Amino acid sequence: MNKTKLKLGTNTRLAHSGSNPRDFHGFVNPPVVHASTVLFPNTATLVNRSQKYTYGTRGTPTTDALATAIDELEGSAGTIIVPSGLAAVTVPLLAFAASGDHILITDSVYSPTRQFADTMLTRLGVEVEYYDPYIGAGIAALIRPNTSVVFTESPGSNTFEVQDIPAISAAARKAGAVVMMDNTWATPLYFKPLENGVDISIHAATKYPAGHSDVLLGTVSANEQYWQRLHDGFIALGCCAAPDDVYQVLRGLRTMGIRLDHQRKSAFDIAQWLETCSGISKVLHPALPSHPDHALWQRDFSGSSGVFSIVLDKASQAQAHAFLDALQIFGLGFSWGGYESLAVPVSLSDRTLAKGDYDGPVIRLQIGLEDIEDLKADLTRGLEALSA
Numbered sequence: 001m002n003k004t005k006l007k008l009g010t011n012t013r014l015a016h017s018g019s020n021p022r023d024f025h026g027f028v029n030p031p032v033v034h035a036s037t038v039l040f041p042n043t044a045t046l047v048n049r050s051q052k053y054t055y056g057t058r059g060t061p062t063t064d065a066l067a068t069a070i071d072e073l074e075g076s077a078g079t080i081i082v083p084s085g086l087a088a089v090t091v092p093l094l095a096f097a098a099s100g101d102h103i104l105i106t107d108s109v110y111s112p113t114r115q116f117a118d119t120m121l122t123r124l125g126v127e128v129e130y131y132d133p134y135i136g137a138g139i140a141a142l143i144r145p146n147t148s149v150v151f152t153e154s155p156g157s158n159t160f161e162v163q164d165i166p167a168i169s170a171a172a173r174k175a176g177a178v179v180m181m182d183n184t185w186a187t188p189l190y191f192k193p194l195e196n197g198v199d200i201s202i203h204a205a206t207k208y209p210a211g212h213s214d215v216l217l218g219t220v221s222a223n224e225q226y227w228q229r230l231h232d233g234f235i236a237l238g239c240c241a242a243p244d245d246v247y248q249v250l251r252g253l254r255t256m257g258i259r260l261d262h263q264r265k266s267a268f269d270i271a272q273w274l275e276t277c278s279g280i281s282k283v284l285h286p287a288l289p290s291h292p293d294h295a296l297w298q299r300d301f302s303g304s305s306g307v308f309s310i311v312l313d314k315a316s317q318a319q320a321h322a323f324l325d326a327l328q329i330f331g332l333g334f335s336w337g338g339y340e341s342l343a344v345p346v347s348l349s350d351r352t353l354a355k356g357d358y359d360g361p362v363i364r365l366q367i368g369l370e371d372i373e374d375l376k377a378d379l380t381r382g383l384e385a386l387s388a
């Protein structure tokens, strides 16, 4: 059965896409292929590389299974799998930006993306310019003849500004720049970058696809126009992922729709409740009608994930620490998308444009799979410590 040709719901696709059990003697999961060397039957086949698999860095049945599953979700021509979400940012940037180029990056970007651009890309002779995430079609005014990449991330890291991706993509494409998007927050379940004009869709699969805070992985998916160049860059860099991690993410993908749906509901419920709590001046969650980008989010996204931020009302840093230290269920730690709730203080010190209008410390919350009432009780403990 060719499942790619059937019209299927998202969870059915997540449960079945990627590999064909008939290719593996009927076993429902593909094998975890640990590989460097692949043998060829004769010299002609070796010299011409005329067989499907040729070397471990270039793909295995395990990486193909995950890449195929992601292609089905993204509607992409091809997907590369790299060892972390950060590598899913750096590999396409290295593949497409060259010395003498100018690239545009949203100021609301994930901080390590900025660090990579400001250090390595700059050293390689790429001019990096940050733009206001709310620029929309106005990006056209910043595009120069040598602008090779427009990098987007929506919603923005930690502060959740929603970008007008179709407008930005249309302007960038018209000028011949490749549009990249870090779509980790929404996953391809809640936003489809390629259908909205993006050329290259980036995911930290470490988050929702892996889902259990134990694996680092990244995926990068390209449309037909840019797939070959992305793949060439990936092969040149040798930045391939370990087979056990790839397998774990394929395994995580099977339940991602269910987990994400639960986390979406819990996070939205908690975000609504937090809006009514004293001690909090703002809840930065695009699915809330109070969020300034709610209409844009509603236009382009089909759901919201489980991570958002709160602004503590005119609190000091010491009060913010008291809030965090009082939490017993929320762990203090980076990352998100796992089964457990987390909280971290947010620093916006590297931003130049998207500094926001926040009258107190910003704290990011990742809502896990725990019971909502327990999470609310924990946040109440934090708010009590804040006001003590």
Ligand SMILES: Cc1ncc(COP(=O)(O)O)c(C=O)c1O
Pocket (backbone or CB within 6 Å): 084, 085, 086, 087, 110, 153, 157, 182, 184, 185, 203, 204, 205, 206, 207, 216, 217, 218, 335, 336
């Ligand atoms: C938006 C975004 N992109 C990329 C990454 C990087 O992912 P990883 O931790 O797998 O390197 C993160 C990690 O927090 C992230 O939040």
